[in-house]
Amino acid sequence: MNAAAPALAGQGLHKGFEVKGSKLLVQALGDVSLQVPAGTLCALVGPDGAGKTTLLRLAAGLLRADRGTLHVLGIDVAADPQAVQDRISYMPQRFGLYEDLSVQENLDLYADLHGVPKNVRRERYARLMEMTDLGHFTARPAGKLSGGMKQKLGLACTLVRSPELLLLDEPTVGVDPLSRRELWEIVRQLVDDERLSVIVSTAYLDEAERCAQVFVMHEGRLIAQGAPEQIRDNARDLCFIARPPESVPARTLQAKLLDAPASIVDAVPQGGEVRFIRRPDADEQALAALFDGAPVEPVPARLEDGFMVLLRAKQKKEKEKGAAAAQPQIATVAVAGEPDEVVIEVKELVRKFGDFTAVASTSFDVRRGEIFGLLGPNGAGKTTTFRMLCGLLPATSGFLQVAGVNLRHARAQARSRIGYVSQKFALYGNLTVVENLEFFGGAYGLRGQRLRDRMQTVLQQFDLLGQEKATSGLLPGGFKQRLAMATGLLHEPEILFLDEPTSGTDPLARREFWRRITALSEAGVTVIITTHFMEEAEYCDRIVIQDAGKLLAIGTPQEVRVQAGSAPDMEEAFIGIVTQSREARA
Incomplete structure (x- = not known):
């Protein structure tokens, strides 16, 4: 096997699922081609239903593509899924910890399942406990751990053997910022110290910004790929900060901007101000009227800005109801009572x-x-x-x-x-x-x-x-x-x-x-x-x-x-x- 083979190489991947109780076929992946270099940290990002989890499950040999080819670590996954599974580790969104077992017992169980030799375990466990800071909790039942600690234990169990490729499906969902930062320090350490290849799907665009390559997916298709700066370039010179008056909540100005899709791509509160992306073809007078004299300053684009530009353009191209999300008809709940009561x-x-x-x-x-x-x-x-x-x-x-x-x-x-x-x-x-x-x-x-x-x-x-x-x-x-x-x-x-x-x-x-x-x-x-x-x-x-x-x-x-x-x-x-x-x- 070629030691320099990409961590993952897919060509023309298609995968559909039949809806239970009907003959309707949902296309989860359509003509996806991508290549992940070995020894790098890469991210899959995209809206719900974009196909991220399906792609990771294909890479883990848990699903088989309907069409196309997929090689992981130089191995054809369809031809020999077991050979792939022997060399990778996969942490799904709902990792299967045994809550009645202690931290140590969970580690031992996964080491047994993966056939990790007894003489290798002591050093491996010590390294994992040091990385995850779980060393003081080895006797605690997994069910008594906090959400962040459970995620760290799940990652440790995934790593009881030393894989060549780590697949992480939204590992920080439901995890607080402190634990999220700690989890990412562990992943970064694995990539830097052990040259481990990691592919992570994430809903956090600030996490994807730390990766070498980002793959943007939408409705089962790959709509963009490249280094974070390449994705950011989609929003270059279009990002600004507006400072609303002290009496106006940032969310109120944000709502006003989102309700003007002809001028605004995106808006979000940030530090008491509103960060927004203007449309390149926005009418200057209409744009100025939105701010009613509020100060506006340009700011550098982030990965999330480039991501939002891509998705809004995709929505417009496919004639989806992009404006419906910006103008919800919802203010019909009648609430009696005095304001500030x-x-x-x-x-x-x-x-x-x-x-x-x-x-x-x-x-x-x-x-x-x-x-x-x-x-x-x-x-x-x-x-x-x-x-x-x-x-x-x-x-x-x-x-x-x-x-x-x-x-x-x-x-x-x-x-x-x-x-x-x-x-x-x-x-x-x-x-x-x-x-x-x-x-x-x-x-x-x-x-x-x-x-x-x-x-x-x-x-x-x-x-x-x-x-x-x-x-x-x-x-x-x-x-x-x-x-x-x-x-x-x-x-x-x-x-x-x-x-x-x-x-x-x-x-x-x-x-x-x-x-x-x-x-x-x-x-x-x-x-x-x-x-x-x-x-x-x-x-x-x-x-x-x-x-x-x-x-x-x-x-x-x-x-x-x-x-x-x-x-x-x-x-x-x-x-x-x-x-x-x-x-x-x-």
Whole structure:
């Protein structure tokens, strides 16, 4: 075998899947050709349903292409998948840890499965424990680890043998910024020290920016490839920062820009300002009118900017409904009550699980129409806080009032006034879109014409018309998210709880999602959200950062950045505040 062979070389790859219960064939990959040099770190990026996971599964020998050729480490995967699997490691999105087994027992199990000799294990384990910082937790059951630690253990189990190629399918989904940074340091170390070839699919474009090569996929096709700077060049001289007046939230200006697709390619809040990409052919007068005198300065393009230019151009070329995402018809939820009225009040809130204190003496309030963010590392206590606010978990002690109802005594009464969208798709996957809406509408007490009217409204608002009879579990990720939001808003709640709703979604889907949330907030809906995307904290009016069950920071994004020593962005602020707290505790 040729030692200088590319890590991966594919030519004219096609792969389709038959939809269960029908003869309809979905084309997951269409005529994809690419080459990944050995010893490099490369990224696959693209919207939900782009074909990234299918390509990785082909490379791992778990699927066979319908047409085309694919060689991994010089081996024809179709002819000898076992020979490929003997030399690579693959970490899927849901890596199979055994939660009842300890960290060490999981490592031993995967070493046994891969036939790693006993005399090799000690040195390998020591290296993995050093890289992942799990050495102090070898006796802890995997099920008791935080989300970030589970991902690091999954990576360690993937690496119990020394592979020549590592395939990672969105390894940092649902992982906080601190753990995400640590995971990437491990990957970078493997590439630099061991000349390991790594192919990673990711929804984070800042991660892809660290890679030698980036492959941009869309609807099963490769629409661009090259070094990050080549992708960035698509947005060269088109990127700017606008500074809205202090009285105007950045998300309000962002929404205004997104609603002007003839002039604007993309816009996103950043550090209290709005970063945007103008169209090259935008009318100068129309463009100037959007900013109403707000200062505008040019900035260098990022990989994400080039990515968004490519996708918007693809949308336009294929005559897709690009404008629908920018102009959602959603501000129809009627919310009664006074602006700035306190709708959630938390005082000295405590939640214990046996001797373990998950939330310790937390206090804050949330006002009507506010977007309020709960941030924290995996295992910080924010999900426990979130579940208590929703009425899904009783508090051990303290005062908790939501929508005028004391949740320590009347949780069921409050639930009729709140909507909830969970982190994982929690609807019935075997039911159609309409059947899910009918079921949950009935659960919320909607009947007859009222239910039919609300169903029609949310189907239109969330661009689900034409998907009514589609099986929910087979929808692409972006459509599943829309359906979950539609279900949560069926009964027109005054408070909406969102638990990491954009986890794993691409930038296009996140823009669409936040445009809708901004419209809801403007209509008076109060939004409580947990997220690991720190750019999303910029959409919030105020945020809380928790760790080890304690509240470390509360305030506007700007106030929190100042607390972190005038950090340039929320990610640096978050890491700084959490790291400082942990060092103080240590």
